[in-house]
Amino acid sequence: MRRYVWGVMALWLSGCSTFVDQKPEKHELGDFDLTMGASPARSMAQGLVQPKAAGTFHGGLDVSHTSGWYFGQWAANLSPTDDAQLKLDSYAGYKQPLGDFIGYELGTLVHSYPSTSTDGVEEYYAGLSIFGNRLGASFSLKPDRQDHTLLAALDTLDRLGFGMTVKYSTHALNEPILLNGQGYVRTFDDWSLNLSRAWLGFNLNMSYSDSSMTTGQCTVYSGVNSYCEGLVQFKASRSL
Known part of the structure; x- marks a missing residue:
């Protein structure tokens, strides 16, 4: 798992100079939509949960499917220092409208620190939209x-x-x-x-x-x- 995480980070670092502070790059691959950029691609649970940028270099990749499933990973700090750790936000969820006026969302987000032994944070969330009203709920399990x-x-x-x-x-x-x-x-x-x-x-x-x-x-x-x-x-x- 650690090798996979660092492999993704190496990819982002190699391309960091091409998309930091630029508009997100969006691509369609069959039934999948891919978004890569220097700002979080989505907010979750009606805006209650959202990866946050920190540090000089940051970036992420978001993948969504036409069925409603999505997943992504966001690096809040690609240039860790003694005062700022390398932090990764990995998330996955399902979002679906039920007609024109009702929709719902369920998902989970994990904050991890792969460069240290610091324990990660698990976050679970849900969102509901009803006739223009947006409701969100989250539960965060920290050490x-x-x-x-x-x-x-x-x-x-x-x-x-x-x-x-x-x-x-x-x-x-x-x-x-x-x-x-x-x-x-x-x-x-x-x-x-x-x-x-x-x-x-x-x-x-x-x-x-x-x-x-x-x-x-x-x-x-x-x-x-x-x-x-x-x-x-x-x-x-x-x-x-």
């Missing part, structure tokens, strides 16, 4: 913890004038963390709400995030939000 996340992207643009996305996560540590004078922390939750709309050529975004931790417990926070305590952010962007 020291388990994370469950639910996502709901609701079709409210026509009725309310803005898009709405809600995310809720629960986290369970295998070993509780001792706090100075604050007891132990072993489980905690966090959540976020995102509202977005287009206005005069701008993309407006407002987000709110928070967690179940108290101020004294935030020193050990390690959830999906940028900050442990309640935070409201506003952002306006425009493409040039």
